[in-house]
Amino acid sequence: MVYIRQVRGFLFILSLVLGYALSAQQGNGFSFISLLDSLEENTDYEIFYKNQWIEKVTYERHVGSITELLNQISNENGLSVIYRGRYIILIPKNPMLFVDEKNLIDQYGDNVIVIDSEPTDNKYCEVTFRTVNGTDQSPLIGVQVYIEELGEGGVSDENGEVKLLLLPGLYTVKSSYLGFNESEVMVLAKSNGEANIDLFESLTQLDEVTVSGSRVEENVEGAKMGTNTISMEIVKKLPSLYGEVDVIKSVILLPGVSTGGEGTQGFNVRGSDSDQNLLLLDGSTIYNSSHLFGFFSNINSEVIGSATLYKSGIPAYFGERASSVFDITTKEPSYTKRSIGLGVGLISSKISAEFPLIENKSSLLVAGRISYTSWILRKQKNIQVRDSEGRFNDFNVKWSTRLGSSNKVSISGYRSFDEFKFRSDTSYSWISTSINLNWDHFFNPEVSTRLIAGVSEYSFLINGEAPNLNYRLKNGIEDRSLEGKLFWEPSTDIKLTAGYKFSDQSISPGTFEQRDEALLAVETPQDERLRIHAVYAHNQHELSNDRVSLEYGLRLNLYQYLGDREVGIYDQSRSRTPQSLESTRSYSSGEVIAQAFNLEPRLSLGYKLNSQNSVKLSYNRMHQYIHSLSNSSSITPIEIWKASDTFYEPFRNDQVSVGLFRNSKTGMYETSFEIYYRKIHNLIDYKNATTVFLNSYPEQAILSGDGRAKGAELLVKKVKGRLVGWLSYSLSKTEKRIQGTFGDETINDGKYYPSENDRPHKFVLATNYQLDKRLQLGMNFTYNSGIPFTGPDVKYISNGVLVTHFAERNQYRIPDYHRLDISLTLEESNKKDKKLKGRWILSFYNVYGRRNAYSVFIGERATSSPTAYKLSVLGRMFPSISYNLRIN
């Protein structure tokens, strides 16, 4: 044996020895696997195969060359044997490998890609699949590339690339991308190399894959759960208010995501407050997502490349917000072709253009949206509103360039502006801006790095120009961050992301300037300054048995709350009020006032029961260091952010979720069922009769406590056919508990009470039906339980008037919410290659005109007796039409 090892490669000699050894065995029907095992055991050879190919294969007693034997058995069972150095590789469909390429092309036409450029000695060929838009060769992000024979694949990254290690052989590669035709090509991998996969928009195709919350294959595959990728192609066809395509509003159709109703901002994930969502635009935090007080969102749908919502199993490379991450990346502008998109709606118009600056090297995306809302205001009955003016706009720009073969740099900028002028004497405006730089460097196919530097800002302004009160009120938050990320993929089974993020934030809770005489003695609360250092590592690990996928990660945060600041010192024997404030301690600039060191473990585990079913489990711990303060149930544009300080420890959210995932045999249906439990520490609520607005000592108004949430979410999707869509149902319960030392620092006697976002039942049915080649009918129906409110208990008489005494906080619910919307989408073009592509969308919002309750309140209008009123917005059907045109 020793001798043989020294002359490895000489199969002739090997075969003689083994032939002898094997022939000594008794009986017929030897297992092929044990032959291979014995071969590996006795020699230096490594043999590669999949058990399923040969587990039932046996062979007859045989004396002779082992190569003959291997070849013979393999051939009989549809396998081929490749000898490559000390590797022996068994692959199916062997004959194809040795088929003359010309024959192959004859057989499959243009659909075959032969990779035979750089010879390799490795057992694997590293193949980079580049997924591009067939019409302009721009990279497509998030394309699912799937090797049919292996049952494996990947999703294309920001550069539109999927790297896979393949054993040499012929493969059927299927690629799918929402809104594009599915592509199927044959790839003959003989060496390392690249394969371009062209995908074409399926605007007029009947077989288009239209609706999907998450990527098709990911439902069952991998360890990720609670993750939904939003297809913009779908979002654009959903019925919408005034025809404004809105990615934030469409997120609300997913299970576990809800909103306070029309005219409220943001969204609530699994019963959490909307400030607990990390909204990222190209990696920069966006602090406010509303246009026109939340009736629309401020992200222009035209620029969105991908949008992914993480509700659980949040990877360690995301942090700083406790409940969810909504990761939006703008489109990668095309390096080769220019195109222009135009959209005209009832209240706004938008334009987007992408064009290469230097072909194949750098390109630019610019987009903008401008509103014209005045005509709506003028139609209103309320004179206050009639005399008002409202406008909004937003702009995006992204410049992307390749520097050499191993660097890519992109700079993106964003600005959103809103102004609402009330009867020409008071105006409100709010601005979100962000600018960031992304620099990717590729060291080798396994290792790459990314540097992200960004600045993000939100500010809110009230300008009062009334004759007797001329003032300016401003507040906001500014965030500067720097992040370095390392990506390491030593094999297809391991995907490691590690990094460091530093962010420095300043909060201005509000300044009030009076331009004439100082009529009001208004406090100017001190600015806040905080820093977060975070180090993280996250690994996606596919275990070799093909059944278990793991994702695990750890994030370490160091949070510092910095001076300069005067911090109140209170009489400990009383509750915190202006009266119990004894003195203040002053901290100098940069001095650490409070700090926290937090560990955040993240874990997701996927276990594949079979090719159609899997079970997944995840746990994550998240901390949050800033909160948006608001005494009301939804975020108003006056967002006052408050950082954790000596009075409030960082907010912490621990979440465990378990899910069952199933894809039907034909791939027609995808089903997921998830349950979760959250434990929340250091949440905030407000003391009765206090205000956080322009309050120098917010600790006198804010209370802290804990919470818990649990829920079950079912999602059934039909992803193929003329009718596509989904049905989702969530059952949930979210509660808070505020137990302070003193009576006025305790809510509802320290019992658990429903959170403002608690909606026990939520049901959504969203469908899109292809009527014919050009016409589609979209429909969605939403049902939500009403949100809790503090309702009236009794009436009594005091000082000659009827007064309402209220029950404990959040003990009642407003009426349930439901709504049906319908849309019709007409594609103008009927040809794949036409230069102009137009699309008309006719939308009917709230078809049966339900007056859904926005709130229920007790007031006095016509009578002197307190009466319960329901306030509803958008209480009738809103038809609208919009037109979109794309010029290539």
Add this chain to the structure above:
Amino acid sequence: MKRYLKYIIFIFLGCQEPVELEFTSDDEYLVIDGFITDESGPHVITITKSQPFTNDEIVIFEKVQNASVAIIDDLGNETILSELSPGSYRTSTAFVGQVGRSYTLTVELNGDTFQSTPQLIPAKSSLDSVYFRQSERVTINDDGEVLRNPTVEFLCNVDYATQSSFTAITWHATYEYKTVLTQTPYDCYVNEQNNGFSAVLTNEEINTGSINEVTVGELLFDSKFKSGYSLKAILYSMNKQAYDFHFQINQQRSSTGSVFDPQPFQIFGNIQNLNSPDQIILGFFGAYGKVDKRVFVYPSNIDAPEPFDICSRVGGPGFPPSYCFDCANFPGAYIQKPTYWQDQ
């Protein structure tokens, strides 16, 4: 600025409508309410029971009788209140609160003792002036027509006693009612008043020692103003506890349900059952300093068309009403000219 924010919610055809709540509470609470002032009595404390919340406009409150009610000052002087009508307990006319003194209300009822916290009558702020100006109320009817109705807005300037004084304002008014269709040898007078407080305010957060242009009330310029209208603005000076209570009550009463309204909450008064401290007792016992000032408005002061008078409508069953011939038949009218009345 907040008052404008409230309207924003109506932008997109917001609409408000009464809604019957799907739930009713069967809670019932004891309500002890009333106040004393530094003017001569009688001062009234009422004891009633709360009623479940409904949208009904007329609510009958059960009156609680046979309680022993007393007010004790910080020197230990006790004043017994007598129940002159069911649930209504009065001090004698001679009882006068003293500025700088504290008063505690005690109620004995069915073996329970209810007691207020001591209420200090603080130094009195004063009404610098009370005046009026013509204004208008703009509304839009269902047909989209803009309606502009003239109003009379009564205002006052408040001078504060200290750097942080707390006050509440209300008004009582009297108007002259003359017979229109036939001349009677006398004119009539009618009283009306504002229930509750029209403004609850403090100079605590204000640089100056006074607040000007405080609206006492804004009234439609209607037939009440035909021959003369006299409004008496009343300013109560109170302690912070009383101010907080009334401020919160007023804030809740003016809720519009917008996101900018603070969440409603349970407002508790200053009275406790000593035998069962956790029992909820509603209402407030107050002890206030009182000042008032009167202003007269005559039709010639207002530049607006003469207000519509029902007596000018002729024909139809019941028209014109009998008081068009004899003002004494007008509801609440009396003939004795008030001593303070000034003819134009």
